[in-house]
Amino acid sequence: MATVTVSRPPLTLSERAYLPQILAGMRITLKHLFAPNVTLSYPEQRPAIPPGYRGVPTLVMDPHGREKCVSCQLCEFVCPPKAIRITPGAVPADQPDRAHVEKAPAAFDIDMLRCIYCGLCQEVCPEEAIFLQNDYSLSGYSRDEMVNHKDRLYELGGTLPDQHFKWDKKKAAEEHGNQH
Amino acid sequence: MPTDFSFPDSAAKAANLPKEFETEKMSLSMGPSHPSTHGVLRIQFELDGEVVTKADPVIGYLHRGDEKIAENMTYNQFVPYTDRLDYLAPLANNAAYAIAVERLAKLEVPPRCQAIRVITSELARVSSHLMGLGAYGIDVGAWTVFMYCFTEREKLYTLFEKLTGARFTTSYSRIGGVARDLPPGWLDEVGAFCTQFLPILDEILALLTRNKIFLDRSVGVGVISRADAIAYGLSGPNLRGSGVALDLRKDRPYSGYEQYDFDVAVGSTGDCYDRYLVRGEEMKQSIRIIRQAVAKMPGGDWFARDARKIFAPPKDKVLTSMEELINNFMIVTEGPQMPAGEVYFEAENPKGTLGFFIVSTGGGVPYRLKIRSPSFCNLSILPKLCVGNLVSDVVSILGSLDFVMGECDR
Ligand code: SF4
Ligand code: SF4
Numbered sequence: 148m149a150t151v152t153v154s155r156p157p158l159t160l161s162e163r164a165y166l167p168q169i170l171a172g173m174r175i176t177l178k179h180l181f182a183p184n185v186t187l188s189y190p191e192q193r194p195a196i197p198p199g200y201r202g203v204p205t206l207v208m209d210p211h212g213r214e215k216c217v218s219c220q221l222c223e224f225v226c227p228p229k230a231i232r233i234t235p236g237a238v239p240a241d242q243p244d245r246a247h248v249e250k251a252p253a254a255f256d257i258d259m260l261r262c263i264y265c266g267l268c269q270e271v272c273p274e275e276a277i278f279l280q281n282d283y284s285l286s287g288y289s290r291d292e293m294v295n296h297k298d299r300l301y302e303l304g305g306t307l308p309d310q311h312f313k314w315d316k317k318k319a320a321e322e323h324g325n326q327h
Numbered sequence: 328m329p330t331d332f333s334f335p336d337s338a339a340k341a342a343n344l345p346k347e348f349e350t351e352k353m354s355l356s357m358g359p360s361h362p363s364t365h366g367v368l369r370i371q372f373e374l375d376g377e378v379v380t381k382a383d384p385v386i387g388y389l390h391r392g393d394e395k396i397a398e399n400m401t402y403n404q405f406v407p408y409t410d411r412l413d414y415l416a417p418l419a420n421n422a423a424y425a426i427a428v429e430r431l432a433k434l435e436v437p438p439r440c441q442a443i444r445v446i447t448s449e450l451a452r453v454s455s456h457l458m459g460l461g462a463y464g465i466d467v468g469a470w471t472v473f474m475y476c477f478t479e480r481e482k483l484y485t486l487f488e489k490l491t492g493a494r495f496t497t498s499y500s501r502i503g504g505v506a507r508d509l510p511p512g513w514l515d516e517v518g519a520f521c522t523q524f525l526p527i528l529d530e531i532l533a534l535l536t537r538n539k540i541f542l543d544r545s546v547g548v549g550v551i552s553r554a555d556a557i558a559y560g561l562s563g564p565n566l567r568g569s570g571v572a573l574d575l576r577k578d579r580p581y582s583g584y585e586q587y588d589f590d591v592a593v594g595s596t597g598d599c600y601d602r603y604l605v606r607g608e609e610m611k612q613s614i615r616i617i618r619q620a621v622a623k624m625p626g627g628d629w630f631a632r633d634a635r636k637i638f639a640p641p642k643d644k645v646l647t648s649m650e651e652l653i654n655n656f657m658i659v660t661e662g663p664q665m666p667a668g669e670v671y672f673e674a675e676n677p678k679g680t681l682g683f684f685i686v687s688t689g690g691g692v693p694y695r696l697k698i699r700s701p702s703f704c705n706l707s708i709l710p711k712l713c714v715g716n717l718v719s720d721v722v723s724i725l726g727s728l729d730f731v732m733g734e735c736d737r
Contacts, residue, residue, distance in 0.1 A: 149590040150572045153604035155546075158539065165539050172534055176471055185478050199510065201492035225659050227404045265407040265498050270506070271659045273645050273652055279492070311646045 196281045201266045203282040204257055205304030206297070207275075212306065213245060215276035218252040222268035222277055230261035231268060247321070248314050255297040259285055274313070278304060352380060355718075359388045365462060365725065366732030370709065372718070379721060382713035384706055389736035397696035401662025402428050402502050405696070410496040412700060413734040415458050416451035416677045417497045418487065423448075423674035425500035426581055427683035431670040432502070432663070434634055438625040440504050441583040446517065446620045447490070447499060448582075448674075449613040453524075454483045455677035456564075456606045456613075459729035463603060464535065466726035467544040475531045482520055489513060502663045503638035504630025514621050521614045521621075532607045545599035549712055549724035552597060559708040562701050563679025564605045565728055569597030575675035586623075587616045599727035606729070637663040662691015678702055678731060698737055702730035 161167045187194060196202075209215050218235040236253025238245050245251075268277050282303060287293045295303070358369035367388035373381035393412070397405045409424040410417035422444040429436060457476040464472030484494040489510055491497040499506050535541045551561070556569035566573055574591040576584040592608035594601025630638045639658045644651040667689040673682035679701025686695040705728055713721050 149588075150593050151590045151608060152570075152593050152595055153601065153608050155595070155600065155604065158537065158542065162537050163539060168537065168539055172471075172538070175530060175534060179475075185481070197489040197492075197510075199492045199507070200488065219656075221656065221659055225404060227400060227407050263407055263496065264493060265496070266492060266506070267404065267407070267498075271639070271655065273655055275642065275646065310643070313646050 190284075196283075200281055200283075201264050201269075201279040203259065203285055203295075203303060204262060204264075204268055204277055204279050204300075205282075206255060206300040207278050207304040207307045208301065209309045209312070210306060213242070214251055214301075215274050215309075216252050216255065216272075217248055217274055217276070218250045218255075219273060221271050221273065225267045225271045226262075227265060227267065228261045228263050230258045230263075232256045232258070244318075245314065247318055252297060255300060257295045257300065259293045259295055260290060275307075275309070275311075278307065280304065350376070357718075357721075359385075365730060368706070368725075368730075368732055368735075370713070370721070372713075372721075374718065377717050377719075379713045379716055379718060382710050382721070384709045386703075386706065386732070387736050389732045391737065393737040394696055394698060397693055399692070401659075401691045402665070402693065403659075403663060405693075406500055407496065407498045409500075410498055411733055412698065412737055413455070413676060413678055413681070413702070413731045414495065415731055416448075416455040417495065418447040418451040418491075418499055419455075419674070419676045420681065421447075421497060421500035422582065423672070423676060423681050424683055425502055426674065427670060427672035427685060428502045428663070428665070430672050431668060431685055431687055432634070432637060432665050434503055434631055434637060436504060436631050437628045438583065439627050439629050440631075442620050442624050443505055443509060443629060444500070444582045445584065445587070446617055447497075448676075449617045449620075450483055450486065450517070452613045452677040453610050454480050454487075456610050456729075457483075459606055459677075460531065460535075460603070463723075463726035463729070466722050467541060469535060469538070469541060472531060472534050475527070475534070479524060479527060479531075482524075486513070486516060486520060489516070501630070501638060503634045504628075508629045514624060517617060518621050521618055525611070525614060528607070528610055535603065536607070542600065544720075544723050545603060545727065547596075548599045548720050549716070549727060550596060550598045551708065551712065555708065555711065556597065559711075560704040561679070561708060562704065563676065564592075564602055564609060565679065565705050567592060568594040568602035568605045570595055575673060575680060579673075581672070581674060584616075587619045589613075589616050599723055602727045602729075634663075658691075664691055665689065665693075673699065676701060678729065678734065679705060681734075698734075700734040700737055702732070702735040703737075705730055706735060 206216055218233055220233050223231040223233045233252050234254040235250050238248050238251045264279065266279050269279050353374045355372040355374055356369060357372060359367040369385040371383040371385055372379050393408050396408060406421060406424065409420040412420045457480045461473035461476030487497055488494045490513060491499045491506065551569045553569050553571060556566050556571055570593050572591050572593045577591055589612045592605045592612060594605050635654065639655050640651040645655045665687045667687055669686050671682060671684045673680045681701055682699030684697040685693050688694045712724055716724065
């Protein structure tokens, strides 16, 4: 097996004399004094957020402004710290084009004091309805404030593009007599 | 435990001093929130003047019951918890855990996934050692080193953020693969990091390696003999610092480590200085491995596509096919399906040997999961190592052991 034994030669006279070493160290630090800054003046300057960042979990709507979550509760199940609480309900009557979806969340709470931003909810969601987006600095004055309710989750989430329009396709298929 | 030690004024002690000069031993509690105990370690000292006559590490302040938690969730749900073991190298923990479970399932992941795990583990090693060096620098009074180390570590964290979506709690592995493929251009950024990092590493090391003050604080301090290192079950740089060339990446290669060309750094005397030197050299070797892995990154799948009962199907399939949707539900709710059996797997983590012992009765939840954490074993030598040293040397010893309490207490 290839090994390298780290070498530890004895100190030379100038190294032992201490002062030259101090000066050499100062030279290195001095060089850095004139190097560009590596820090950001947060919060005036903000770091760039890369795509796929795992920020605060949010609920998103499809491009037609419709709710995507079908209240399957898979995210509630998988969430390791049990931060999500869902109360399933019916699809509101004023959404006839979604009547065939059967279910929607009546309440959807994410307790941000429990959430660990692991992203498992987004990963398992079969509807692409929950996304961890770019928000990272979350604060509040009370515990209640730190629980994101459904309205807040949709407000944070906004609308994301959708490639599939799964339920529209299903409806179209049903209308053609193809009962999947 | 009788221990023999000598300290400078033992001669004065031996001299027949009158009774009123006899001093009492003092007891001192260092930590659990002491800046130089690296987390929530508490050491109960018995002191004679400034010399330690007894040291008792008190651990458990960060105990979260991770092993019990693991019994109550599926294998994939436990991945975020492995971030919080050695929280200075979460990517390495993620990989070690996933490999352990895959060994249980006798599942071979594709070469691309293996190479990704090698790169992430080695990057984690570099970032962990940077933190170790920086913190050791502070312990013995060299602030600058810490700042330079953190500048470099920040660059690594930016890379981690691009790859996993989080800087710190990466949760990147899944059983049978990784959470997502490498983002485009990421490998080039890793290559660029390696290129600019090596000169900077030399500069950082130059601040300490030949620095008389640093040498005075570390050479000959906290010497762990070869025999002791083995007897106390040390691992990682602390073991290699004592001259034992044990590195699981070489001895029992996993995740394709046998394909890479690298050397194992060992020390000769086993003092604090050797442990520091070994960490410095290991970073260089890690960069060597990363460069090779980047150069020959295989294409193809980044998860085990055939393992249909273990790795959840890709999202677009879940959205378009009923079978895949059901499969997704099954894997999430019942967990990746494992056979009944036992497995023990250990990986060479930055801090030492991280082992997972998993007992499965089948299904998606472990019956028992035991974590062998390197920091816990490495700390076991403290009662022996501290005795006979000055309190200020204990600070240097703790810094050179580079442990992490999240993993020790788990
Ligand atoms: S990110 Fe993780 S912890 Fe947070 S709500 Fe989703 S699953 Fe739960
Ligand atoms: S967000 Fe997704 S996983 Fe969670 S209940 Fe809604 S559809 Fe199911």
